[in-house]
Amino acid sequence: MPVAEPHKKVAPPRLALPVFVPDFMASASAQSANESLHTALDNSVTKKDYSRRTMLAALPDADALRALAGNIKRHTLDHLDYYLELLEKNVVAHGGQVHFAADSQQANDLVIAIARRTSSHLIVKSKSMVSEEMELNHALEAAGLEVVETDLGEFILQVDQSHPSHLVMPVIHMRAMEIGKVFAAHFKVPYTDDPPTLAEMARVYLRNRFNEADMGISGVNFAIAETGSVCLCTNEGNGRMCTTRPRIHVAIMGMEKVIPAMEDLPVFLKLLARSASGQTLTQYTNIITGPKRPDEHDGPEEFHLIIMDNGRSRILAGDYRDTLRCIRCGACLNACPIYRKVGGHTYGSIYPGPIGALITPLFNGLAKHKHLPHASSLCGACYEACPVKINIPEMLILMRRDQVRTGITSRAERWIFDLWTWGLRHRWSYRWGQVVQRLVLRRFPAKDQWIAKLPGPVAGWTRVRDFPRPPRHDFRYLWKEHQAAKQATHGRGATP
Amino acid sequence: MKVSLFITCLTDLYAPTVGMAVVKTLEHFGCQVDFPADQTCCGQPAFNNGYPEHARTLAQRMIEVFKKADYIVTPSGSCCAMIRDHYPHLFADDEVHQPEALEFVGRTYEFIEFLTKILKVDLTPYRLPEPVDFTYHYTCHLRGLEMTGDPCIGLLRQIGNCRFVPLEKAEQCCGFGGTFATKYPDISGAIVRDKVQCGNRTRAQVMIVNDGGCAMNIGGAGHRYGSTFAVRHAAEIIATALEGGKDNARR
Structure with a gap:
């Protein structure tokens, strides 16, 4: 029987999601007093929330559209095995390759193996939450590969070596001044906080990297099972550069990103940009089906689709299946009174806000993040904003229940509620x-x-x-x- | 029309005059109001904190206590939403108690909802003795009651001398959230300070808050940080207007 030797450090079990703020309460207290953060968030996320409302109100029946989107997702999740197989079959039929990864480590290893086999050294990357989940950049760098984030926000974070604080606006916590300092140090240029100048600096730098890159990595907004296509929605055009210019394109998705058919896609496209940023559509919507064909001039020679589980099948089997409907639009963050006061980093996870408060404990265990389901006033703004109708407050309550049942909630609190209930049973x-x-x-x-x-x-x-x-x-x-x-x-x- | 009042524990102890304003308003419009003295709590705190069995015990008690009522009316939006949104789920697997639970849910109304949907009152003949500018906090639990479109504002605007001033970020929670307010005071405090500041910017004399918990929260923060408005339940404004009688408006 193996016995742990006291002088040897036992590595803690690997968490499904990286955690980067250990103390929720300390961070929450500090940020709650940070009025400049509140103003910044009001000027960004609160405004985005209002644009979302305006845009949705302009649709003939936004509520019916949200219900439809939710039902398509529910149906897909109920038959996920079928649609994933169909997706695999059709990606392969169009000359692509499909890889399934049980966890983030496997997914990272797959990317590294593809890079090694294809002699890829420089990798350009477009924004992808699932790659954050995998800490892909760390893994690639550890394997001796060079990786460059090409979404402006993610590029800033990479240079600054920090974490995103929002699902779609990753540097929402940084002011132009701070970005200016980071760029001045990185590019060794005089300091400026003029946003167009800063953007131009990044643009010129990234343009060259696109030309030199061997491999492009992207996320997937939607994978269409019927056609074997992946759909990418971006605003900066970097996604298109990453997926067409390099020799190899690797797309990575969580297994819940599949939708059945091309006719379902418009339902989500209509909702995604409106919910995320109050736009009718993102500037660029790419639908990519396989690698370059023999008669085509542009596009990668190889197309790989990595489908990652990393705990999703466990979530699928439990009471929280609806959380897998999420399309990562960030509307719940923008609507949330808590997020507006504590910002994204306090949640300690790459998935912040109401949806993060739900899925972070689901990925990493309820005991690891015991505050997250409780740090909510249950106001329901997130549910009202969600384009696929995930009833977040109801599931937060469910999670509190599960904490009580598994003894994560303190015995003292359980006694108080026993006593309280008894007291209310009699006049x-x-x-x-x-x-x-x-x-x-x-x-x-x-x-x-x-x-x-x-x-x-x-x-x-x-x-x-x-x-x-x-x-x-x-x-x-x-x-x-x-x-x-x-x-x-x-x-x-x-x-x- | 026979109406039973569900006062809720917070209103009973901390805002009894709101309860009396509800009684006077309902009686004014011809309701026979009764107060079942056995009532206690709807179980919302237990339910929200993850104790559905505890909540169910209290829900069963509520159903029993209000068995004879034609209508159950409550001045608190969140307690009403607890009954309407969650009681059906609490009894979902219980064939014996589910029918009476659903029937109870169907008879339960929030005060403003009852005035507008059932009594369909017209307040245009009434007026306040002095002009009052009011703003309105959209209490979160109205979301579940399909009361979007703010019938309360419409109703109060019918009253003479009662002028509405819109509130910035009206849809943003006040930060109460039951035990959340004491468990996470710093976050809750930041949210409610925001609410008080928005209220002050309206320059209204009154903020209408139709929920016992939210009223304690906004009122308490208003007192701590300085607010230029008073927190009132709509029933208090309506009862004051009704006191003057119909002729009042024509004077």
Whole structure:
């Protein structure tokens, strides 16, 4: 029987998702006080949320379209094995190659193996959340390969060696000033914070890299099973450069990205750009089917599609299947009051915001991220914004339930809820509870009937706002008075 | 019309006058209001924190207590949404109790919803003694009650001397969220400060908040950071207007 030797460090089990902020509470507290972040987020994500509303309201029946998109996704997920096989068959039929990866390590190894076999040294990459999930850049660099992010936001993050804070606007947390400093150091040029100048710097640099690259890596917004195509939606055109210019194109997708047929695609295209950025369509929508044909001039010689599981089949089998509908539009982040105050990094995961609060614990285990399902006011703005109708608040509650059931929730809290429920099962104990609350609370000093400081379970409340002092009489008392007064009037009225 | 009032625990203890305003309004429009004294809580805190069995126990009690009511009306949006959105699921696997649960859900209304959908009241003959500018916080749980389009604003605008001022980021949560407010005070505080600032920018004297929890939250933050508006439930405004009587408007 193998026994762990005390002097040897045992590597912790590899998490499905990278975690880069260990302490949610500390980060949440710091960001909640960061008013410049709040202003920045209001000027970006809150505005995007309003554009989304306007754009969706302009559609004849946005709600029906969202329901349709949700149903297409539900259907696909219910028959995922079938559609993945169909996708594989059709990609191969068009000259592409399909690889299945059980986890992110396998997916990284596949990319490295393709690079080695095709003698690829320089890799250009377009934005892809699944590659963030894999920490692909680290793996490629560790294998001695050079990789360049070509989405402007992701390029800035690569140069800055930091993490995205939003699903579609990865550098939303950075100001032009900070980007200017990063670029000045990287390109060894005089400092500027003029956005067009900064963009031009990146553009000139990236243009050369596109020309020199051996391999292009892209994500997949939608994979169409019926035709074996992958659809890419970008705004900068870098996705098109990555997938046409280099000799090899490797597209990587989570296994939930498949949709049945080409006729389903417009439903999602109509919703994706509107929900993500308030656009009718992204600037570039590429539909790629296989590598370059013999009679074609442009395009890669090889097309590879890597389909990654990394815990998705486990999610598929459980109560949270609906989370796999997500098309990573970021609308729930933009609508979320919590995200607007803490920003993306606080979530500690590459998937932030309401959807991140759900899927990060699903990938990495509920115990690892015990705060995420609770740090929500359950206001429902995310559900209202979601283009595929994922009922995020309902599933956050479900996750809280699972935390209770698996003992992740503290025993003290479970006892409190047992006691609380018992107390509310009887009229006398409810009344007693209310009377005690009133008597206790009325002993604390109050100004204009507001208490500024309370101890114990409500200390958190009074840390940021005042607590109301209960009035001398509760409703039950006023009701009795009202009944008595009515009877008196009624009695007088009856006397002739 | 017989109406049973579900007062909710927060309103019972912290805002009893809101309850009385609801009673007076309903009685004014000819309802026979009754208050089943056995009522306690709908179970929302337990449900939201992941204790569906606890919530179910209290739900069953609610159904029993309000068995005889024609209509159940409550001044709190979130408690109403708990009943309407979640009670059907709580009893989904229970053939014995599901029918009465669904029937109970069908009889339960939020106060403004009841005035507009069932009583279909007309407030145009009434007016406030003094002009009041009001703004309106869209409490989140109305989302589940299909009350988008803000019937409350429309209703209050019928009242003379009652002027509506729109609120910036009206759809953004106030940061209450039940236990969230005490578990994550820093985040909750940042959100509610935003709400108070938006309220102050309206220069309205009153912010209408039709939910006990949100009212405590916005009111408490308003007092801490300084607000130029008072937090009121719509019932309080309506009851004040009704007190003047119909002739009031023509004067």
